[in-house]
Amino acid sequence: MREDDTPDSPLLLARLRAGEALAFEELVRAYQHRVFGVALRMLGNGAEAEEVAQEVFLRIHRAIAGFRGDAKLSTWLYRITSRLCLNRLASGERRMTRRGEETLMRLANGHADAATRLEQGELEAALHRAIAELPDERRIVVVLRDLEGLSYEEIALVLELEPGTVRSRLHRARMDLKDKLERFLP
Amino acid sequence: MCHDARESFSALVDVSGTAEERARCLAHVAGCADCARELERFRATVALLRAVEPVRAPAAFVDRVLEAASPGGRRPRVLERVFFPLQWKLPIEAAALVIVGVLVGYLVRQSPEPEQAPRHDAARPAVSDVAPPVAPAPALVPKTEERRAVSQDARKAAAAPPKSLDAAGPVESASPPAGKEEFRGRESAPALERQLEKEVAGARATADVRAKLASPDADVRGILAVKDREAARRQLDELVGKLGGHLERPDPGAAVIQILLPRAAYPELAQGLVRIGSWTIQHESAELPDPVRVNVTVN
Structure with a gap:
């Protein structure tokens, strides 16, 4: 990626609008982990997450010429990701494969060394299970805020919610998690 | 009072909301052991969430996206670009090879290589019948x-x-x-x-x-x-x-x-x-x- 081509830079956006293939590749490279991460946290299944992440980028690719640039490119990416995930979660067929913590647990355990794997594995399994058990509309807020680091305002734009609603849902989600992780807390 | 203070825990952790709201919450927590313990657990929960390792997209994810986004649905590999579709490119490439071969042969025949000079000299009488080179x-x-x-x-x-x-x-x-x-x-x-x-x-x-x-x-x-x-x-x-x-x-x-x-x-x-x-x-x-x-x- 060029020096002045941060993912949200006007230059990258202009290159994307001009249909420059390399610009699109740069965008995918820059956001692949974040988009996939949100999808995985929301769906809990690697294959599904990849499917959704790929669809996100394809939609961007198809619609970039019409992107007005009112919001940041990253906001648009998160919005599409969130919508696709929530729609999929709301669909009837999705509920059959809802038990997706296995993928998250494998991912989490992969980072721990042998000595701490057992303890960390238990904690992280509990954490991911707790996240996965959150209501969808709360889980997405926690994921965007505490895992992706978006601000309240950005989350409000992504989810097209009032900032107060975001704050409320986030607080409820954190309180739920605190209760579920009680045995790991001081 | 405890309920209102606990509703402001996220404002405290994220330094959001108003300063007055955060001050009220802190004032309550300072005098309420239960709320102080709850705030501590709340902070720990948020810390756990933020400590979760970021997820990485699978290997070759970018390639798969780019392939899917390319006009043909996927990006052809180099060899595919060269040879496919076979029914079009193979005859064209064969014809190109024949043309190049003929050209090379023609140029070799035309070039005045030293070892060919005696052969030309020997052939001169035959040519001179048509056009005498001297005299x-x-x-x-x-x-x-x-x-x-x-x-x-x-x-x-x-x-x-x-x-x-x-x-x-x-x-x-x-x-x-x-x-x-x-x-x-x-x-x-x-x-x-x-x-x-x-x-x-x-x-x-x-x-x-x-x-x-x-x-x-x-x-x-x-x-x-x-x-x-x-x-x-x-x-x-x-x-x-x-x-x-x-x-x-x-x-x-x-x-x-x-x-x-x-x-x-x-x-x-x-x-x-x-x-x-x-x-x-x-x-x-x-x-x-x-x-x-x-x-x-x-x-």
């Missing part, structure tokens, strides 16, 4: 009987206007025919040099014969080889005028120019001719009369 002079020099007759005619012509000589054709008539040029293109460098020497010799012989035919009584006779005949003619005209002589045949088309000038000026004329071109004396009388007649064949 234009014998073709122009009459046979013995003819030469005598021509010599007599030439003596007559010496007194006549020179157009009869010009009508016989200028020296360039000794130049090889077009067919020979084509032959020469395939010659090696040494062969070309030999051929060129023969052609020059032939041309000189032709000019010599013409000079004899045109002016057998000249006191001095020679060939002036120049690059630009017209320029040489002008220089000669100036030189002769400067030396007090005159050109007896100054018409522009004449190949042989007769100069008449005082005997004393002849050495200077000879020097001037050398400056104008390559001056070769073919005949010079042992005793020069005054005035001296000099025949110059401009070649």
Whole structure:
């Protein structure tokens, strides 16, 4: 990626609008982990997450010429990701494969060394299970805020919610998690 | 009161909301052990969430996205780009190979490689049947009987206007025919040099014969080889005028120019001719009369 081509830079956006293939590749490279991460946290299944992440980028690719640039490119990416995930979660067929913590647990355990794997594995399994058990509309807020680091305002734009609603849902989600992780807390 | 304070935990952790709200919450927590413990657990929960390792997209995810986004649905590999679709590209590539092969073969045949020179030399007689590469002079020099007759005619012509000589054709008539040029293109460098020497010799012989035919009584006779005949003619005209002589045949088309000038000026004329071109004396009388007649064949 060029020096002045941060993912949200006007230059990258202009290159994307001009249909420059390399610009699109740069965008995918820059956001692949974040988009996939949100999808995985929301769906809990690697294959599904990849499917959704790929669809996100394809939609961007198809619609970039019409992107007005009112919001940041990253906001648009998160919005599409969130919508696709929530729609999929709301669909009837999705509920059959809802038990997706296995993928998250494998991912989490992969980072721990042998000595701490057992303890960390238990904690992280509990954490991911707790996240996965959150209501969808709360889980997405926690994921965007505490895992992706978006601000309240950005989350409000992504989810097209009032900032107060975001704050409320986030607080409820954190309180739920605190209760579920009680045995790991001081 | 505890409920309101706990609702503000996120505002405290994220430093959001109003400063007044956060201050109220902190004031309550300072005096409420339960809420203080709950705040501590709340902070720990958020810390756990934020400590979760970021997820990485699978390997080759980018490639798969780019393939899916490409116009054909996927990006073709290099070999696929070269060979597919086979029914289109294979015949085109085969035809291109044949064309390149033919071109290479043609160029190899045309190139004057040293080892091919003897072969060309050996083949020359066959080609010379079509276009003799050398000896234009014998073709122009009459046979013995003819030469005598021509010599007599030439003596007559010496007194006549020179157009009869010009009508016989200028020296360039000794130049090889077009067919020979084509032959020469395939010659090696040494062969070309030999051929060129023969052609020059032939041309000189032709000019010599013409000079004899045109002016057998000249006191001095020679060939002036120049690059630009017209320029040489002008220089000669100036030189002769400067030396007090005159050109007896100054018409522009004449190949042989007769100069008449005082005997004393002849050495200077000879020097001037050398400056104008390559001056070769073919005949010079042992005793020069005054005035001296000099025949110059401009070649």
